Amino acid sequence: MNNEPYISLGRLTKSYQEGSVTRAVLRDLSLDMDEGEMIVLLGRSGSGKSTLLNLISGIDKPDTGKVLIGGTNLVSLNEKQRTLFRRNNIGFVFQSFNLISTLTVHENVLLPLKLKNNADREAFRKATRFLEEVGLGDRGDSYPDRLSGGERQRVAIARALANEPLLILADEPTGNLDYKTGQLILKMLHTLVRKNNRTIIIATHDRDICQIADRVFNLQDGVLNEVKNHTEITGE
């Protein structure tokens, strides 16, 4: 049996130069995750959550440490290889949805599949299925600017899932939504991730999300601490 973790972050450090001052964002950060696990990453604005997600997705590189996803160390890859890795293995859900405004809803979901060189018919079928799963099967021909915030985030979820990635990264997925819509989106994300057995990291400062997570971590001063008791945080 293979005991290697599905995702392993080993002693990551990252700092930024701000004028003459060097600001450490992540300090010696390590984390192991299993396949199908749902992890919530808490932290205040500017705590480094987005930086950590950028390192995990290969958008950025750490100063030191390793990022192992499904046995591939992203740190050893060059920019192009990391882009291709991201294309094939990572799905994103952003706070600001980041849909491609010049593509229809259906084409937005289709794009990662096409980039991954899925067969046309197969890609079309998958995109349609996931749009139906998020309840937008009838909005495929609309452009993103015609949708409400909640609907846009549902398209983003469909896009992230349709790609069948090793890992989904969600950066403040409810940050731009009202409470009720946010809850609906979380519920949908939770259901679909579990149903499709996807691994997900959700970065947020919305503590309500903790209830659906397998594990919760708090990022503070560049250090990651696991929160064992959710009620400490949510007050429930």
Place this chain on the structure above:
Amino acid sequence: MKRSKTNLLWRSSIRFLLQHPWHFALSILGVALGVSMVVSIDLSNSSAQKAFSLSTQAVTGEATHQVTGAADGLDESVYRQLRMAEKPLKSAPVVEGYGRLSVVNRTFRILGVDPIAEAPFRSFASQKAGINLSDFISGETTGLVSHDVASELGLAVEDTLMVSVSGHTFPLRLIGLINPDNDQTRRALENLLVVDIGTAQKLLNMPGKLSRIDLILPENTNERAIKNITTLLPEGADLSRSDSRSQAVSQMINAFEFNLQALSMLALLVGMFLIYNTMTFSVVQRRPLIGRLRGIGVTKREILRVVVQEAILIGVIGTAIGILAGFFLAQVLLKLVTQSINDLYFVVSVQELSIGIYPLIKAAVLGMGATLLAAYWPAREASNAEVSTVLNRSSSESKIKGRIGTLALAGIVVGGLGGGLLLIPNGRIGMGYVSLLMIIIGFSLTIPLLVTGLTGLIRPVLSTINGLIGKMSAQGIVTELSRTSVAIASLVVAVAATVGVGVMVDSFRTTVVSWLEIQLQADVYVQVPRAVTRKADGELDPTVVLRLKQTDGVAGFHTVRSVDVHTNFGIDQLVAVDNEVSSHNTYQMKESEPGFWNRFRNEAIVMVSEVYAYRHHVDLGDSVFIRTDRGRAGFQVAGIFYDYASDLGTITISRNTYDAYFDDPAVSGLALYATDGADVDELVKRLRSRSEGLQEVLIQSNRGLREASIAIFDRTFTVTIVLRMLAMLVAFVGVLSALMAIQLERKREHAVMRANGMTPGQLWSYVITQSGAMGLIAGILSLPLGIIMAYILVYVINMRSFGWTLQLMVSPALLMQAVLLAFLAALLAGIYPSYKMAKASPADALRNN
């Protein structure tokens, strides 16, 4: 599979362009305007060249060689001698010149031939073509034109035409029509009047003379055989290849055409700024979109490919429209180019545009090349952006701000290298333009730094005038530097081009005006109407000369004779003057040997114009060899004078010396001095009435001639001024698109301002103030660059093209005009966005982000 993936990205890209139709259209317009200028100049130049070469081919026919005489032609006895030679040669006599047909205001080439000898030479002028020999050589004034010309002018056989040559008008009976056997001949015969030798001699006042004798020599004719023919020729006559003369004439306009091409390339350069501008905006606007695509795994290469594909699309559409527009523009320019060639060099009549494949290929390559070159940098920047920073809007701004010092330094280096190129001695015109281009690029690179500095200076002023809004407007220019500096740079280059060309034309005009004042010392000038305005090669009737000299109120006179002669440099204009005594007042000498004027009358010396000395690398003490009626004679160059009448240069000789070498008593022009206190206008009237009925001559007062000369000068620069205006139009479109893009792109920022309580009026004022400030900055920055460009045009390009010494004349009015132009263009460009912004609902702008 890969294709469908690319299709999706491409579809996204196309939709982006269609969602921003203004940007898309303006990018296309930028390419189209630049390409249309290049195409139109190329087509008009090549059409003029083609018309010239067709008409030359038509009159040269199958001749391989020709025998020509000295200044005033060849005695017809030479033809008889050649015909009676031991081994008869295939030869045909030709008398050639120009005249105007009264039915149409067009100059025709008069070709006098012997139809019996013509068959091997020119099929259309031979008996085979159906010429009725008895009518043709009847001794009457008869002639033939082509069928097309007859239909165009509504003529029929037996009609009588009035032909004007050197002020004399002759009735000519049309005895037949030539049917060209192909399109080429048809076009070649568009301006040809074929007459008998005797008729041509009568029309052109060449009794007993021939212009040349055409020969067909077998291909294997050796040097010795040619020498044998030469021995049959009298002193002064020469045997040469037929194509050498047309080549020499055609080369005359090389510099003229090259400069026009360079001007059109300048428009393309401004067009490139426009493309760069719009492509940059297009990329900057899409930074978040590109970030998202990169985030989900689209590679840099794929982004680069899509942006380049867009550029190709813009390039293809723009080039196609540019080529089409170029055809229309060429129709206008063709008239101007032909007019300039006719004023300055030789007679060419172009009735239609000649569309060759080469100008089209060149336009396509340049249009696509310029688009890709201009789009490459924005495309590369788009693809190279780091995904983590691309989502951050201010990253590109902080990048350029960090780079302005480096950019300025690079600009100084590039500009310095450009300046250094000018120091290379004996550089070519092309090198001058390369240097000019490098200086323009160098200056453009310093613009972000200069804009930052100038904005700092105008901020307090705007703050005083328009309070916080004024201050914000100024600050906005710096915070959006990556976009504003490109817009300003394109306006600077375009306005500087208009300043440069304007100063050059002004300098030229001022120099010519002051030169004319010195040159024109007499009170009245008499000339023969001529085909080429700047060439005084007609002949005044001796009776007219005598009558005019003896007119009441004329105190003195001098004459001028102008002829084309064969020299060791080719065919040159020789001017004989008999006012040796007063010449030292009229000729401004650049340099001369000691005691020049004392020697000028009697010694075999000449003075050459500055242009002539420059073109042929002739210096004082060198000799010019001229074919005269006494054989080839050497004349020492003892003086070099300033002259702006001809860009081909002239050799000036005293009439006394001319008469010793040429059997040509003719006079081309007469200058008359009025008696003290005489009314010159009255004298002119008197002179006109005395010449009436003898010969049509142009009699002009000193002032009249000066005004006419300036009018011709202005006319020859019309094409330059048209090109300058077109370059300005390209610039205007450039600044319009850039400013509109900047303002439209800041929709959200404006919405935030509106949301925070800025009234529509205040927003309007904000946008207009900012556009105006950018225009003002561009106007100010265009002045130093414009003056540098003018300096290079006047002292380097003009010198290398023509060899004229000009006085640099920078008129403050022209500079003010340039600043005003930039300011107004920018203001105008700000109107639409400010109107749109002020009207837009801030809620919509905020929601749609």
